[in-house]
Amino acid sequence: MSTSLAPERLESLRQQFLAHDSNQDGSLSQTECTELVANITGRSTGDYAVQCVIRLFDEDGNGVLDFEEFASLVSCIENGYFDREVTLEDAFRMADKDRNGVLTHKELRHLLKTNPEFSKEDIKRIMDQVETNPSGQITYEIFAKLIEELEPLAESEQ
Structure with missing residues (x-):
């Protein structure tokens, strides 16, 4: 390095x-x-x-x-x-506690809780609707799509 x-x-x-x-x-x-x-x-x-x-x-x-x-x-x-702004890749890597390249629901929930713009109700709704891969995990692609969908929600609450 x-x-x-x-x-x-x-x-x-x-x-x-x-x-x-x-x-x-x-x-x-x-x-x-x-x-x-x-x-x-x-x-x-x-x-x-x-x-x-x-x-x-x-x-x-x-x-x-x-x-x-x-x-x-x-x-x-x-x-x-x-x-600089935290990138999606940074956020994904920070949330991926076991470093296996995918997120569990628990890892995603923990990341969402760090954002003060989301209430407990928002987080519950997001978690109920999040897509997963066939193994029940959240890939980076799914995560990026989710964040893109959440941006208007976060902006409207400001």
């Missing part, structure tokens, strides 16, 4: 990484990432936000960030990645 960080910046990040790798296993757990984010930003971050970031940058899917994954995260932050 490549980053656009200068060698000096990478060395500085390696020192921060090692300082927060409390069990010295060469990776940052969710707890260690939460502490590091608080240390860097000066504010605490919710568990769900940290879980989402880990899922986005955890290339090998082991639930933790190794140094290369961590450096990629920092590079994205420093290059304005998080200053």
Whole structure:
């Protein structure tokens, strides 16, 4: 995984990484990432936000960030990645907790609950109507179609 960080910046990040790798296993757990984010930003971050970031940058899917994954995260932050709109692919990857490339109803429901524009009734109605593949799962294509259909609903509630 490549980053656009200068060698000096990478060395500085390696020192921060090692300082927060409390069990010295060469990776940052969710707890260690939460502490590091608080240390860097000066504010605490919710568990769900940290879980989402880990899922986005955890290339090998082991639930933790190794140094290369961590450096990629920092590079994205420093290059304005998080200053842009979240893409459908980002949202799908964040919701796909087991990283199997499809969403369960539970994963989709959890994602919808993070949007304050949807009431409990809206979420129930959406979940009752959502299409699935023959295995009862929600593919990316189904998800993208659902979001496209939901955009006018979210806009009308503003």
